[in-house]
Amino acid sequence: MISAFTYLACVTGRNREGKETELLYVDRIYTDVHTFLVFMAAVASWMLTFGVGFHLSSVTAAVIYVSMILSIDVFIGLSYMLSMIRQIKRRQIVKNSLLFKIYIALKNFIKLSYNGKVFKAWTLLLLLAYGLVNGILFSAVIQGRHEGFFRFVFFVILWLAFNGFSIYLSAKPLISLAQIMATAKEISKGNLDYTSDTAAISAPFSDFAGDILNIQDGLKEAVSEAVKGERMKADLITNVSHDLKTPLTSIINYVDLLKKEDLKNENAIGYIGILEEKSSRLKQLIEDLIEASKASSGNIPISVEKVNLHELVMQACGEYEEKFKKASLDMRIDSSDKNIFISADGKHMWRIMENLLSNAVKYSMPSSRVYINIDKDDSCGTVTIKNISALPLNIPPEQLTERFVRGDPSRTTEGSGLGLSIAQSLSSLQGGKFRIYIDGDLFKAAVEIPLWHEN
Known part of the structure; x- marks a missing residue:
């Protein structure tokens, strides 16, 4: 056997x-x-x-x-x-063996709990254990009152020591949580370079802190790629614009030479006039492209000086008075103070006014009024232009400041769709604000520039 x-x-x-x-x-x-x-x-x-x-x-x-x-x-x-x-x-x-499986499961659970991956379950078990032990010790303190003074003091000291130790253990995770919350708040404000000491984070929050840092790194990478893309786009527009400007200059020069020739053909004279008009418009479009590219990237010099806002607006309106009359528009100017001095670049402010007045001439309803208001508050000088649009404004205000976006979707009117974008960029570069409001067919543009201070 x-x-x-x-x-x-x-x-x-x-x-x-x-x-x-x-x-x-x-x-x-x-x-x-x-x-x-x-x-x-x-x-x-x-x-x-x-x-x-x-x-x-x-x-x-x-x-x-x-x-x-x-x-x-x-x-x-x-x-x-x-x-x-x-x-x-x-x-x-x-x-x-079943006991070994239970041991491995408990070991993995404790490990995951320590790493913060099952934080809720770990916290729940910890709170239950704390409540159980605290209840037992408190019961022992109550019972010790009837079993002698030294026994009572012993359990009181033990109960206080247990609670003090529990407070000590919970202090570090709470400090770590406060640090993580501070990091998340800084990231939400746009401070993507904010650094936190991950070595000081307690184990239950280590994975949480790692996730926050991963989000921060992802946002930094996304912003960096977006800035890089915008810079490449601006460089492309600038380079192409310069490449177009050289042959266009030759075309304009030859058109001028043809105008000086003694041409007898009326059709040829008309064609030269059309060439001159279209080449001038193309030249303006290229210049707008270059300026929009520089303004949006901040690659444009700013010479801050003391500028009389009232005089600048009045001069610009005088330049456009004839165009307003030709478009059957009635210009109404209102100014509370003729001595409003702003801290700005006069050349760029002139360009902003040109773009806004040109926009009013192109898109205002004929035989309507255009209201221009010059005002100031404690910190800024403000120019506001209001007009009634000839076409329905079925477009969000913020979209009108994007490049190549026009209020005329059919693009039957002249314009490049860059004027408001340039005005917004130039306003920001001078430390000001550019806002657009739309109420039905009412279009309102407001430019706010900081006031000049002698000191």
């Missing part, structure tokens, strides 16, 4: 290829659970054998009954031993 068992122990789990030990279905049962079930089977066999078998009236029936019980026990025992041997060969007898 020993030889047979030894043979079975040697060949069990062996497969034909001679590779790794092959497990059976019974080997899927956890080893400690399997052991418990075999033990319970042995107890049941003992109870059935001594409780029933020896009380049978017939000796033959008792022998048969006990033999059946013992046969089942031998089968269960042999199956159990061979299963343990196969798992020993596979070196998994401990790993395949």
Whole structure:
């Protein structure tokens, strides 16, 4: 029998290829659970054998009954031993136990909790444990009042020490949370270069802090790519504009030479006039492109000086008076103070006024009024231009300041769609603000520039 068992122990789990030990279905049962079930089977066999078998009236029936019980026990025992041997060969007898699985699960849970990946569950268990221990200690303090002074003092000191230690343990995570919140607030303000000491972050918030820093790095990269793209776009527009300007200058010069020739053909004279008009418009468009590119990128010099806002607006309106009359527009100027001095670049302010007045001439409803108001407050001088649009303004105000966007979607009127964009960029470069308001067909543009201070 020993030889047979030894043979079975040697060949069990062996497969034909001679590779790794092959497990059976019974080997899927956890080893400690399997052991418990075999033990319970042995107890049941003992109870059935001594409780029933020896009380049978017939000796033959008792022998048969006990033999059946013992046969089942031998089968269960042999199956159990061979299963343990196969798992020993596979070196998994401990790993395949339920207790080991529970240990690994608890170990992973504690590890995840320590790393902050199951922070909610970890916090809940910690709070439950704190409440339980605190309740037990407090009960001991109450009970100690009736069991002697020294016992009472001992439990009071123990209770205070436990709560003090708990406060100490929770202080660092709370400080770390405050630091993370401060970092998130700075990022929300646009301060993408804000740095925080990640080494001082406690373990439960380490992953959270890492996620915040990853968001910060992603935003910095996105902003950097956007700035790079805008710079490349501006450079492209500038280079192309310069390349177009050279042949255009030659065209304009040759048109001027043709105008000086003694041409008898009326059609030719008309064609030259059209060439002159269109080349001048193309020249203005190219200049607008170059200026818009420089203004949007900030690559334009600003010479701040004391500028009389009232005089500048009146001069610009005088320049456009004839164009307003030709467009059947009535210009109404209102000024509360003729001595409004602003801190600005006179050349750029003139360009802003030119763009706004030109915009009013092109897009105002004929036979309507254009209101120009010059005013100031404690910090800024303001110019406001209001007019009624000839076409419906079905467009958001902020979109009108984008480059190449026009209030006339059909593009039947002259214009490049750059005037308001240039005005906004030049206003910002001078430390001012440019705002657009739309109310139905009423268009309102306001320019605010800081006042001049002698000191």
